[in-house]
Amino acid sequence: MKKILQDLSYGELENLILSLGEKKFRAKQLYDGLMRGKSISKINISPALRESLLKDYENEPVKIIKTLTSSDGTEKYLMQLADGNIIESVFMRYNYGNTQCVSTQVGCRMGCKFCASTLGGLVRNLTSGEILSEVLTVNALHGGGGAKRAVTNIVLMGSGEPLDNYQNVIKFLRSVSDEIGINVSPRNISLSTCGIVPEIYNLAEEGLPVNLTISLHSPTDEGRARTMPIAKKYSVSEILKACDYYFKKTGRRYIFEYSLIADENCGREHAEKLISLLKGKPCHVNLIRLNEVEERDLKTVTEKQAYQFLGSLEKGGLSATIRRSMGNDIAGACGQLRASHLKTTER
Numbered sequence: 537m538k539k540i541l542q543d544l545s546y547g548e549l550e551n552l553i554l555s556l557g558e559k560k561f562r563a564k565q566l567y568d569g570l571m572r573g574k575s576i577s578k579i580n581i582s583p584a585l586r587e588s589l590l591k592d593y594e595n596e597p598v599k600i601i602k603t604l605t606s607s608d609g610t611e612k613y614l615m616q617l618a619d620g621n622i623i624e625s626v627f628m629r630y631n632y633g634n635t636q637c638v639s640t641q642v643g644c645r646m647g648c649k650f651c652a653s654t655l656g657g658l659v660r661n662l663t664s665g666e667i668l669s670e671v672l673t674v675n676a677l678h679g680g681g682g683a684k685r686a687v688t689n690i691v692l693m694g695s696g697e698p699l700d701n702y703q704n705v706i707k708f709l710r711s712v713s714d715e716i717g718i719n720v721s722p723r724n725i726s727l728s729t730c731g732i733v734p735e736i737y738n739l740a741e742e743g744l745p746v747n748l749t750i751s752l753h754s755p756t757d758e759g760r761a762r763t764m765p766i767a768k769k770y771s772v773s774e775i776l777k778a779c780d781y782y783f784k785k786t787g788r789r790y791i792f793e794y795s796l797i798a799d800e801n802c803g804r805e806h807a808e809k810l811i812s813l814l815k816g817k818p819c820h821v822n823l824i825r826l827n828e829v830e831e832r833d834l835k836t837v838t839e840k841q842a843y844q845f846l847g848s849l850e851k852g853g854l855s856a857t858i859r860r861s862m863g864n865d866i867a868g869a870c871g872q873l874r875a876s877h878l879k880t881t882e883r
């Protein structure tokens with residue numbers, strides 16, 4: 537595989553351009569083209585520079601090969617990487633702006649029992665430039681570029697565990713929020729993790745005030761461990777301590793994702809435990825009804841049960857909402873589309 541130009545920061549790109557014997561302003565031209573989601577071959581630079589770049593660098597590191605559009609306007613993309621690997625990304629329209637959900641790894645090695653992304657394990661990490669290209673491609677597709685942004689918010693909730701690909705994800709966060717680039721504010725970016733505690737402490741030190749989202753899914757260690765292998769390594773109380781540290785360092789309230797699974801985590805006793813665990817903390821609970829995955833036998837709850845659970849949390853003084861499930865009709869859940877794509881191409 538060739539190198540990826542989008543992996544370079546603006547400063548690194550300038551050094552590359554100078555090392556190729558070109559004038560410094562060429563770096564700006566090139567960078568602006570990349571930030572507009574253009575492939576190298578479509579950027580307005582001299583043919584000689586284009587040719588020497590194309591010898592070493594991927595022309596188009598991320599290509600949309602399939603788009604599914606939901607009745608609610610959500611778009612889901614299958615994207616192909618230069619080595620042929622497939623990832624997915626989702627574009628959702630809200631009244632405050634457009635949110636893109638990006639993948640950070642091909643597959644995942646966390647092994648959560650409800651998740652389709654992890655079915656085939658981890659294939660490889662994405663580079664920062666590949667994650668950035670997911671955004672640049674979709675931003676351009678929706679008419680964004682230059683000062684005008686079509687993607688206003690980003691969630692790292694696609695395939696992969698962002699904190700299991702720490703360095704590349706941090707570099708991506710820096711490049712996507714660079715003021716001279718696409719400039720998505722860290723405050724409009726949410727990083728979701730299954731709870732890799734040491735990396736939460738590291739993230740707190742990066743000076744990147746992104747929203748920290750924790751996939752909790754149960755208030756107890758035993759309950760979490762039934763569906764999330766990572767719970768055997770880090771306890772709920774260690775996670776909460778790390779979250780408080782994150783809040784102290786960044787001033788950002790943190791969020792818990794809680795997928796409601798029938799007969800598993802949404803009884804009255806679970807609500808009570810959650811309340812005693814989280815009451816008074818600077819946090820919010822996002823409930824989502826489990827998106828059933830064909831390969832897994834876990835079942836979702838009824839809408840009524842979800843609202844009952846929400847009511848209990850609210851009565852107990854927690855800030856909570858039921859997350860509107862977008863794109864259900866287009867294999868909305870994490871990794872479902874890639875899994876079904878791999879299945880049909882294997883056949």
Ligand code: SAH
Nearest residue numbers: 651693696697728729730751793826827869
């Ligand atoms: N690895 C990260 C981010 C990716 S998953 C993490 O664990 O947070 C984004 C969110 O979707 C997580 O909260 C995850 O637990 C949840 N999720 C995965 N599969 C799901 C499903 N089938 N139904 C509902 N939520 C799911």
